[in-house]
Amino acid sequence: MSGSEALPTELGEVRESLIGWYEADHREFPWRRTDDAYEILVSEVMSQQTQLERVEEAWSEFLERWPDPESLAAADRSEVVGFWTDHSLGYNNRAKYLHEAARQVVGEFDGEFPEEPEGLQELQGVGPYTGNAVASFAFDNGDAVVDTNVKRVLYRAFDVPDDDAAFEAAARELMPAGESRVWNNAIMELGGVACRKTPKCDEAGCPLREWCSAYETGDFTAPDVPTQPKFEGSRRQKRGRAIRVLKEYEELPLDELGPRVRVDYGGEDSEEWLRGLVSDLADDGLVEIEGDRVRLRR
Incomplete structure (x- = not known):
């Protein structure tokens, strides 16, 4: 899907909503009061x-x-x-x-x-x-501005692909003809105030909630906001569990540490996985390894 194809059919309503939101209230920077x-x-x-x-x-x-x-x-x-x-x-x-x-x-x-x-x-x-x-x-004679804030809005609201050409096509299609001053100010303000890395959709009264894919699904990833890997079952979780176990026992052989870190520990690949995990911890200065034994570094 190209950038412009991702946009909703009610472009007029989208434009009116965003401009109305901006004109009702926005950050007052002095350069916005001059031409x-x-x-x-x-x-x-x-x-x-x-x-x-x-x-x-x-x-x-x-x-x-x-x-x-x-x-x-x-x-x-x-x-x-x-x-x-x-x-x-x-x-x-x-x-x-x-x-x-x-x-x-x-x-x-x-x-x-x-x-x-x-x-x-x-x-x-x-x-x-x-x-x-x-x-x-x-x-008032420009094209649609496409900065990081605008990309975030387009990606989240309308599922525009993470592609510069797609963003530019969508931004051009979305901007009302001959209104680059108010439109570019409005959509950048939206990205800076409501559609931030940590969104404030309801708090900022985002005018695009009716059409916004991210607001509907709860998925607020964006080109500059990568998906955070799930913690449950992750390597981060297992690292933390290994440290907690070693705090309790101070020192353990690998074959006793493994089952305490991972309930499904066992088999030929498990020891290799565990050695890699504790090696990472040793590189970070958190544990010491001697042969098949691991202890918390003091």
Whole structure:
């Protein structure tokens, strides 16, 4: 099944529900209250691997110091990099790229930002994701944004396969035409607030519960949330049981330890399995092995 084929037939209702949920209540970040391309670019570059709550203060201070591309382009690069370092905003290359992008806007684009995602990608350090985000939030002229949060929503809600092409196809089909600003903000907000790694479906009032496969089945795995192996009968459980037995007896021969760890212990493969288990424990510094005897390391 392709990405778009996985979507429900009631696309209009899905769109209305998500946009209505977002417009009724969402996190208030200052860059959501502007359509200035420069201000939005700064927020996007700062947010690449930094929590949004931490970006707020740095974003405001950056714009107080360099309020437009002209002032940033005229700044000494070392000052921009220094600001980046002082505010723990990640790799300094991002500061260098942002400074160079401002110079391009001033020198090559007469101070005006391109309005298309492709044009924005001509700026230093602006890739497909950032270009599309700026086009969406500044000019309402972008495609569907597909980040980790969006993938998680699509995978859980509509069973979109874990495949980049499928995610992009589904995201494009789902986004209402000409509404990239509100839509991309809304679906990313959903992933960041409700459809988190640990979901908060009811608490956050997720508007997609009516159509959501994960909500119906209780399976909230996702591309960035792998399935946790069952504990019952697992190797993790047997390791823990071996340690508890050795705490009680301090030291045991393998043929006495085995039946206490596994009720079905016996047969030619069991000893090999047990030796592998206690070897792992020894590698972790938890037990000591001498011949056929195992004891808890003190």
